[in-house]
Amino acid sequence: VGLVGAGGIAGVHAAAWQTIGADTTVWSEAGAPELAARFGLARAGSFDELVAGVDVLDICTPTPSHVGYLLRGIEAGRHVVCEKPITRTVAEARLVHAAARAHGVAVYPGHVVRYFPEYAALADAVTAGRIGTPAVLRFTRAGQAPASDWFFDHAQSGGLVLDQMVHDLDQARWLAGEVVEVFAAQNPPVSAGAVPRSVVAHVVLTHRSGALSMVQGVWGPPGSEFTTSFDVSGSAGRLQYDSRLHRDLAVDLAVELVGPGTPSYLPTTAGTDPYTAQLRDFAAAFAGGPPPRVSLADGAIAVALAEAADESARTGRPVAVDESAVLDSAGLDPAGAAR
Numbered sequence: 001v002g003l004v005g006a007g008g009i010a011g012v013h014a015a016a017w018q019t020i021g022a023d024t025t026v027w028s029e030a031g032a033p034e035l036a037a038r039f040g041l042a043r044a045g046s047f048d049e050l051v052a053g054v055d056v057l058d059i060c061t062p063t064p065s066h067v068g069y070l071l072r073g074i075e076a077g078r079h080v081v082c083e084k085p086i087t088r089t090v091a092e093a094r095l096v097h098a099a100a101r102a103h104g105v106a107v108y109p110g111h112v113v114r115y116f117p118e119y120a121a122l123a124d125a126v127t128a129g130r131i132g133t134p135a136v137l138r139f140t141r142a143g144q145a146p147a148s149d150w151f152f153d154h155a156q157s158g159g160l161v162l163d164q165m166v167h168d169l170d171q172a173r174w175l176a177g178e179v180v181e182v183f184a185a186q187n188p189p190v191s192a193g194a195v196p197r198s199v200v201a202h203v204v205l206t207h208r209s210g211a212l213s214m215v216q217g218v219w220g221p222p223g224s225e226f227t228t229s230f231d232v233s234g235s236a237g238r239l240q241y242d243s244r245l246h247r248d249l250a251v252d253l254a255v256e257l258v259g260p261g262t263p264s265y266l267p268t269t270a271g272t273d274p275y276t277a278q279l280r281d282f283a284a285a286f287a288g289g290p291p292p293r294v295s296l297a298d299g300a301i302a303v304a305l306a307e308a309a310d311e312s313a314r315t316g317r318p319v320a321v322d323e324s325a326v327l328d329s330a331g332l333d334p335a336g337a338a339r
């Protein structure tokens with residue numbers, strides 16, 4: 001695996017690839033020596049050298065650089081994992097999709113929330129009909145704003161909606177299917193291209209089925225607790241999760257019985273870490289296994305939903321979405337489309 005980038009999320013991917021047992025090489029504009037030392041990774045001297053020596057590229061760089069590295073990796077015939085959002089714009093996602101088809105390689109976006117156990121259990125329950133027909137879906141995601149400056153330049157990151165809320169926009173569509181309209185509000189708004197460092201946004205998705213999803217995202221000041229929740233109701237039941245209430249029992253037990261900072265005597269949970277589960281799913285697909293839980297088309301449509309939400313927040317009006325027009329419909333992967 002060739003890891004591109006050596007910042008916050010690259011470290012998480014490096015640890016996951018190590019758990020999987022992948023032979024990993026890193027190249028980055030900055031930070032590669034430190035990351036390589038931390039995880040015992042090999043280093044490449046340039047992007048081209050990295051590509052030449054690997055089977056799979058894993059792109060963990062700032063969002064605006066995704067499209068360039070994706071296209072160069074695809075054109076070199078490499079399968080690619082790329083962090084969400086797959087690209088900064090839908091137009092770029094179209095280019096990536098066309099290139100992947102032309103070169104016969106697979107590209108998967110890092111919509112890791114699909115691999116968090118609580119969210120995966122929700123999706124399984126909804127698919128099994130446990131709540132009947134989904135009707136009203138609520139998702140929240142809040143935490144301190146990210147560290148690097150590029151996140152606060154809307155042209156680069158797409159702001160809170162594309163960078164953070166894209167996770168739950170994808171969740172909503174995964175559970176309740178195709179989206180036909182988006183309405184959004186953000187406070188404070190993006191001003192002269194600058195994304196506020198403390199900001200809240202609300203996005204309402206109307207699904208083709210008639211179901212409504214309400215997604216709230218928050219970037220708060222340093223030290224803000226990271227929390228997520230969902231509350232999903234249907235014709236036959238309701239499922240709720242709140243990270244503030246439903247703590248991981250094994251972790252609490254270990255801290256309680258052994259003491260903070262002491263290595264746990266409990267079995268390692270690395271095998272169920274969502275980032276590892278995600279990369280394992282992608283690696284199996286690259287090796288000829290079944291398609292993973294998320295497709296390039298899902299990633300492209302998530303970007304389209306975020307673009308529509310941005311337009312709605314800017315204009316104050318609902319924005320119609322035509323999912324089949326995001327990519328040419330022949331390219332939509334039924335296995336990866338909405339459940």
Ligand SMILES: NC(=O)c1ccc[n+]([C@@H]2O[C@H](COP(=O)([O-])OP(=O)(O)OC[C@H]3O[C@@H](n4cnc5c(N)ncnc54)[C@H](O)[C@@H]3O)[C@@H](O)[C@H]2O)c1
Nearest residue numbers: 005006007008009028029030031060061062063065083148
């Ligand atoms: N799935 C998740 O949970 C999750 C979490 C955080 C970030 N992300 C996504 O991952 C991507 C990276 O975010 P991050 O928080 O790691 O950013 P970061 O700023 O912490 O790190 C970026 C890294 O890329 C390097 N870099 C910057 N520009 C480059 C370029 N043009 N070419 C090569 N290397 C370059 C930097 O030196 C740095 O090592 C973003 O798209 C972000 O949205 C996903």
